[in-house]
Amino acid sequence: MNKDTIGGAIGVVWTMLMVLLLITSIVKGCADDPGPKTYEGTTETNSDLDWQVKWTGKQELRKTLRDPDSLQIISETTKPDGPGRTIYRCHYRAKNGFGGYQDDTFSIRVNH
DSSP, X not given: OOHHXXXXXXXXXXXXXXXHHHHHHHHXXXXXXXXXXXXXXXOXXXXXXXXXXXXXXXXXXXXXXXXXXXXXXXXXXXXXXXXXXXXXXXXXXXEOTTSOEEEEEEEEEEEO
């Protein structure tokens, strides 16, 4: 065998190993998904409840802003806080009284 044939064979084997590794990673990631979670005392799934809490939290945040249309959510989280309660927390950017943008955080306990 010459160098070109050996180099080509190594390239093919390398490519096949990378494809196999990618497929294995995808399948393993899907298998580890435990499915929807439920909060204590409620039958709503995690995603349904999170959506409701985030929506309520954003509405309450908008009420506190000078220019609610300028709201830009940077990150947001929800955390259970006992039966029927969830804490909504977000890091956001919005216009201040001088027209400039300011980063801040907002937290609220949402009853559901």
